Amino acid sequence: MGWRDKKINRLQNPNPLLYLLSLGLVLLLWQGALLALEDSARKFILPTTAQVVTRFLRLVVDGSLLQHTGVTLLEMGLGLALGTSTALVLGYAVAHSQVLAHLLEPIIVTSQAMPVVALAPLLAIWFGPGLVSKVVVCALIVFFPILVNVSAGLSHIDNGFRQVFRLLEATRWQRFRWLEVPAALPAFLTGLRVGGTSAAMGAVVGEFVASSAGLGYLVKQGQNLYDTPLMFVAILTLTMLALVTYGALGLIERRILKWRSAGKT
Amino acid sequence: MIASPETLLEIKNLYTAFVEPEGTLEALEDVSFKVLQGEFICLIGPSGCGKSTLLRTLAGLLPPSKGEVRLRGIPIRGPEHAVGLVFQQPTLLPWRTVAENIALPLELRGQPLAERQQRVAELLEMVGLAGFEATYPQLLSGGMAQRAAIARALAQNPEVLLLDEPFGSLDALTRERMAAALLELWQRQQRTVLMVTHSVDEAALLADRVVVLSPRPGRIIDIIPVRLPRPRDPSLLLDPRLQSVVRELRQALKNGELQGNGRNSQPKA
Numbered sequence: 001m002g003w004r005d006k007k008i009n010r011l012q013n014p015n016p017l018l019y020l021l022s023l024g025l026v027l028l029l030w031q032g033a034l035l036a037l038e039d040s041a042r043k044f045i046l047p048t049t050a051q052v053v054t055r056f057l058r059l060v061v062d063g064s065l066l067q068h069t070g071v072t073l074l075e076m077g078l079g080l081a082l083g084t085s086t087a088l089v090l091g092y093a094v095a096h097s098q099v100l101a102h103l104l105e106p107i108i109v110t111s112q113a114m115p116v117v118a119l120a121p122l123l124a125i126w127f128g129p130g131l132v133s134k135v136v137v138c139a140l141i142v143f144f145p146i147l148v149n150v151s152a153g154l155s156h157i158d159n160g161f162r163q164v165f166r167l168l169e170a171t172r173w174q175r176f177r178w179l180e181v182p183a184a185l186p187a188f189l190t191g192l193r194v195g196g197t198s199a200a201m202g203a204v205v206g207e208f209v210a211s212s213a214g215l216g217y218l219v220k221q222g223q224n225l226y227d228t229p230l231m232f233v234a235i236l237t238l239t240m241l242a243l244v245t246y247g248a249l250g251l252i253e254r255r256i257l258k259w260r261s262a263g264k265t
Numbered sequence: 266m267i268a269s270p271e272t273l274l275e276i277k278n279l280y281t282a283f284v285e286p287e288g289t290l291e292a293l294e295d296v297s298f299k300v301l302q303g304e305f306i307c308l309i310g311p312s313g314c315g316k317s318t319l320l321r322t323l324a325g326l327l328p329p330s331k332g333e334v335r336l337r338g339i340p341i342r343g344p345e346h347a348v349g350l351v352f353q354q355p356t357l358l359p360w361r362t363v364a365e366n367i368a369l370p371l372e373l374r375g376q377p378l379a380e381r382q383q384r385v386a387e388l389l390e391m392v393g394l395a396g397f398e399a400t401y402p403q404l405l406s407g408g409m410a411q412r413a414a415i416a417r418a419l420a421q422n423p424e425v426l427l428l429d430e431p432f433g434s435l436d437a438l439t440r441e442r443m444a445a446a447l448l449e450l451w452q453r454q455q456r457t458v459l460m461v462t463h464s465v466d467e468a469a470l471l472a473d474r475v476v477v478l479s480p481r482p483g484r485i486i487d488i489i490p491v492r493l494p495r496p497r498d499p500s501l502l503l504d505p506r507l508q509s510v511v512r513e514l515r516q517a518l519k520n521g522e523l524q525g526n527g528r529n530s531q532p533k534a
């Protein structure tokens with residue numbers, strides 16, 4: 001396994017020194033931009049690093065950052081759960097029923113082309129300005145990549161493997177548990193990583209449309225009040241959230257799919 | 266007719282046709298023969314003549330259009346533990362290690378873990394894969410993967426082992442080594458084996474009897490006994506007695522082709 005693993009690791013965990021360097025570069029650009037701006041403009045356009053940090057600390061101390069992050073996380077989590085479970089059930093059904101596949105294919109293809117976030121205002125009308133409308137946006141965003149990946153993963157199972165399970169007189173449940181689940185798992189996890197990462201986007205857009213809490217709400221409020229430090233804090237927190245989600249899903253993926261790194265060229 | 270006691274498999278007037286929208290494709294025509302307990306039978310015939318179809322029928326994966334297959338006198342109606350099949354491709358599950366792949370039939374039957382592990386260790390030893398239990402199949406060479414597939418088929422302890430060109434994708438040297446290993450395995454176990462091969466040398470070396478099939482639809486041209494002493498090993502390949510069997514097999518194959526060319530598959534009653 002040796003060298004290939006190392007190569008993968010190097011791509012996924014960049015050198016920490018370089019990482020710090022690129023962070024420093026960004027801060028440097030920021031300071032440069034601050035110097036280039038007039039004092040009066042600076043106030044409205046670009047906060048100083050110190051302003052952002054103090055703002056961040058204040059929001060942490062009074063607990064509001066945690067509260068808004070919690071709201072967004074809850075929307076994302078529920079949306080992910082709803083979208084994933086629906087997509088799994090439907091993906092399995094589509095892969096096993098020709099009729100359903102033909103019936104749903106045009107719908108799926110069309111809705112994949114549709115930018116789901118455009119639905120957010122409509123969903124706000126249907127489900128109100130509360131939690132539900134954001135959960136639905138997130139769920140829709142997560143739904144399509146998982147549905148497509150899972151049904152493709154299931155229908156591309158090697159016919160030879162199916163024959164093996166028939167030969168061994170596997171029950172329907174055994175075939176599901178020992179063949180279909182592991183065979184479709186890589187495709188599912190890819191879909192989950194794609195969908196899960198964009199779930200944050202769904203939650204934020206939902207909050208832009210109508211909300212009274214959440215990180216997207218903070219961004220919107222910052223815009224209304226010309227409070228750029230607040231916007232910076234909210235945006236950076238969202239970025240961290242997406243990075244953590246991506247990282248966690250990637251970690252799960254590598255854990256579960258140990259076998260994939262074994263000698264695939 | 267009552268089967269004699271040592272008859273393990275009886276194939277009676279087997280016809281298999283695939284009905285497709287473009288028409289009916291006849292794959293097997295009136296195939297009948299018996300396989301005795303402990304016998305090693307090789308099946309040869311031109312490619313596409315229905316060899317895999319015959320094995321799949323014997324394994325209970327494909328119902329025949331006409332005729333039947335009996336195992337110890339009882340008609341086969343579906344897959345059975347007593348019949349093991351090794352496909353042309355190893356078909357090892359890539360997400361399972363070698364040991365887990367071999368354990369699959371036992372796991373599906375709900376055998377307890379401890380028993381399973383012991384059996385798998387025995388099988389790994391038997392096919393010469395000890396030390397590779399934790400390896401994923403993607404890392405095995407073609408020959409090793411095929412040995413793992415054979416071990417998986419043996420896991421359920423079948424009375425008859427069907428092998429569909431198991432060495433077809435291997436290079437000549439590995440192929441000969443695998444044939445030697447199979448020969449040794451069979452000589453130790455005296456299990457009944459029915460193996461499809463496209464190598465007449467391999468057939469003559471391994472088999473007690475060789476069933477020669479015609480081009481599609483596959484009919485039996487001849488069943489040629491190989492009267493060479495056992496135990497055998499690959500050094501026999503140079504033996505004039507074996508070479509005369511090889512000549513006989515080649516002649517039978519050629520006869521089959523000639524008959525096949527003169528005769529387009531006529532409609533049957």
Ligand SMILES: Nc1ncnc2c1ncn2[C@@H]1O[C@H](COP(=O)(O)OP(=O)(O)O)[C@@H](O)[C@H]1O
Nearest residue numbers: 283290292311312313314315316317318319481
């Ligand atoms: N499931 C199937 N449906 C339709 N035709 C098939 C099927 N399986 C095999 N055939 C056809 O039957 C013939 C015999 O196939 P096969 O038994 O695989 O030949 P062999 O193993 O001797 O090369 C071939 O013409 C093949 O195309």
Ligand SMILES: [Mg+2]
Nearest residue numbers: 316317353429
């Ligand atoms: Mg074949």
